[in-house]
Amino acid sequence: MCSIYMLVVAIVLPCCFEILSLNCGTLMKETLRYLAGIVGPSGYGSKSTAEQVAHSCSYLVDSQRLTAIITGATSGIGAETARAVAKRGVRVVIPARDIKKAAELKERIRKDNPNAEVILCEIDLSSLASVKRFCNEFLALGLPLNILINNAGIFSQKLEFSEDKFEMTFATNYLGHYLLTEMLIEKMIETAEQTGIQGRIINLSSVIHSWVGRDCFHFNQMLHPINYNGTRAYAQSKLATILHAKEIAKQLKAKNANVTINAVHPGIVKTGIFRAHKGFITDSIFFIASKLLKSTSQGASTSCYVALSPQVEGMSGKYFVDCNESNCSVLANDESEARRLWRQTRALIRRRLYQTPC
Numbered sequence: 221m222c223s224i225y226m227l228v229v230a231i232v233l234p235c236c237f238e239i240l241s242l243n244c245g246t247l248m249k250e251t252l253r254y255l256a257g258i259v260g261p262s263g264y265g266s267k268s269t270a271e272q273v274a275h276s277c278s279y280l281v282d283s284q285r286l287t288a289i290i291t292g293a294t295s296g297i298g299a300e301t302a303r304a305v306a307k308r309g310v311r312v313v314i315p316a317r318d319i320k321k322a323a324e325l326k327e328r329i330r331k332d333n334p335n336a337e338v339i340l341c342e343i344d345l346s347s348l349a350s351v352k353r354f355c356n357e358f359l360a361l362g363l364p365l366n367i368l369i370n371n372a373g374i375f376s377q378k379l380e381f382s383e384d385k386f387e388m389t390f391a392t393n394y395l396g397h398y399l400l401t402e403m404l405i406e407k408m409i410e411t412a413e414q415t416g417i418q419g420r421i422i423n424l425s426s427v428i429h430s431w432v433g434r435d436c437f438h439f440n441q442m443l444h445p446i447n448y449n450g451t452r453a454y455a456q457s458k459l460a461t462i463l464h465a466k467e468i469a470k471q472l473k474a475k476n477a478n479v480t481i482n483a484v485h486p487g488i489v490k491t492g493i494f495r496a497h498k499g500f501i502t503d504s505i506f507f508i509a510s511k512l513l514k515s516t517s518q519g520a521s522t523s524c525y526v527a528l529s530p531q532v533e534g535m536s537g538k539y540f541v542d543c544n545e546s547n548c549s550v551l552a553n554d555e556s557e558a559r560r561l562w563r564q565t566r567a568l569i570r571r572r573l574y575q576t577p578c
């Protein structure tokens with residue numbers, strides 16, 4: 221009994237990697253806390269919604285005009301995050317591969333807040349050339365940039381390769397966002413200097429990052445896997461996301477930039493990302509876990525919290541769950557691993573995009 225319970229809880233609960241070493245009693249206590257939505261030091265918990273969080277941060281938003289870029293906002297957690305922050309007056313830029321879907325979202329946002337400013341652009345995050353094109357297009361608009369939410373993500377059981385001939389999950393979830401952040405970071409630093417408002421980068425990660433062991437985290441194998449496993453590829457991309465956030469946080473600090481970067485686990489939400497999934501979380505486990513699953517609005521709350529809350533000011537290189545700082549895995553905390561990944565990615569992108577060695 222306890223073992224099936226542990227399995228379900230380990231998938232859903234934020235601290236799953238620790239759970240495996242906890243006894244059943246401690247586990248029950250953690251589960252009860254999650255189920256009851258008991259709030260942490262931030263005043264929010266697992267049941268807080270994006271709108272509640274964004275609303276209570278509104279004084280920060282209303283006083284100054286903020287601009288945010290949110291990727292993957294055409295569905296799920298990203299769409300709800302965009303709606304909640306736009307409602308509070310943040311100007312949102314939505315880069316999407318499906319402009320028609322993006323236009324529908326814009327309609328929905330405008331229904332909620334007729335004054336909301338929503339800008340749509342085209343991007344395919346799996347393509348380095350497309351990301352570069354979007355960044356140049358955005359920079360040409362001459363807008364400030366306060367918030368960047370790297371939210372788009374895929375989870376695919378089928379091995380596919382991107383236009384650049386990299387494994388699709390890694391290309392979309394990690395490489396595309398790496399380039400996006402790299403090309404926009406100067407703009408964020410500049411905006412923070414000019415406005416005196418701290419810039420914030422938020423990366424959507426997942427607890428699943430903790431499933432990756434050191435022996436299956438090799439850069440070249442992630443680009444060109446031999447035995448593809450969708451769950452593993454997804455977990456690897458999410459680990460890469462946290463490592464990257466940590467490395468960039470260090471670099472920003474060294475530059476004295478008033479820009480922070482943090483990673484977020486939104487909770488497990490039944491969004492489009494599970495569309496194609498039979499094997500990963502089966503329907504029966506979904507059924508058992510349905511009490512533990514979050515609504516999309518609850519899933520978007522942690523992104524909104526880290527993007528807007530004054531409580532997060534100055535915090536960088538951290539990992540958040542349920543609007544609360546949390547622990548990530550040992551490997552995700554490894555600074556030399558983070559440094560190596562950053563170097564390898566940089567070299568790869570230099571080679572591909574600029575045909576120059578780093």
Ligand SMILES: NC(=O)c1ccc[n+]([C@@H]2O[C@H](COP(=O)([O-])OP(=O)(O)OC[C@H]3O[C@@H](n4cnc5c(N)ncnc54)[C@H](OP(=O)(O)O)[C@@H]3O)[C@@H](O)[C@H]2O)c1
Binds near residue numbers: 347426
């Ligand atoms: N749902 C969960 O339980 C869960 C748990 C942990 C972490 N997360 C993370 O949370 C984030 C949001 O997930 P979600 O559950 O909201 O997923 P979702 O509903 O499937 O939304 C994913 C979004 O990413 C976009 N996207 C995918 N590939 C893209 C590409 N190549 N170029 C541009 N956009 C692309 C999708 O655009 P289209 O509309 O065009 O498909 C969609 O807007 C992801 O990073 C995910 O890994 C989710």
Ligand SMILES: *[C@@H]1O[C@H](CO)[C@@H](O)[C@H](O)[C@H]1NC(C)=O
Binds near residue numbers: 258260261265545
């Ligand atoms: C929030 O984090 C603190 C440590 O910073 C921890 O003591 C507390 O249990 C967490 N709260 C929840 C609801 O997870």
Ligand SMILES: *[C@@H]1O[C@H](CO)[C@@H](O)[C@H](O)[C@H]1NC(C)=O
Binds near residue numbers: 394396401402465468
């Ligand atoms: C996370 O943030 C880093 C640093 O800004 C970025 O380069 C990286 O690609 C991001 N990853 C994702 C998946 O958002």
Ligand SMILES: *[C@@H]1O[C@H](CO)[C@@H](O)[C@H](O)[C@H]1NC(C)=O
Binds near residue numbers: 417
């Ligand atoms: C960074 O931004 C915060 C406001 O978001 C501001 O209080 C602080 O003074 C800024 N720091 C610097 C060095 O500009």
Ligand SMILES: *[C@@H]1O[C@H](CO)[C@@H](O)[C@H](O)[C@H]1NC(C)=O
Binds near residue numbers: 452
């Ligand atoms: C894929 O990887 C996951 C996580 O590492 C593992 O639990 C699962 O059994 C693997 N699936 C297959 C078909 O090998």
Ligand SMILES: *[C@@H]1O[C@H](CO)[C@@H](O)[C@H](O)[C@H]1NC(C)=O
Binds near residue numbers: 547
């Ligand atoms: C993280 O782990 C440390 C040590 O294991 C613990 O003291 C701390 O409370 C944990 N923090 C959270 C937010 O869970």
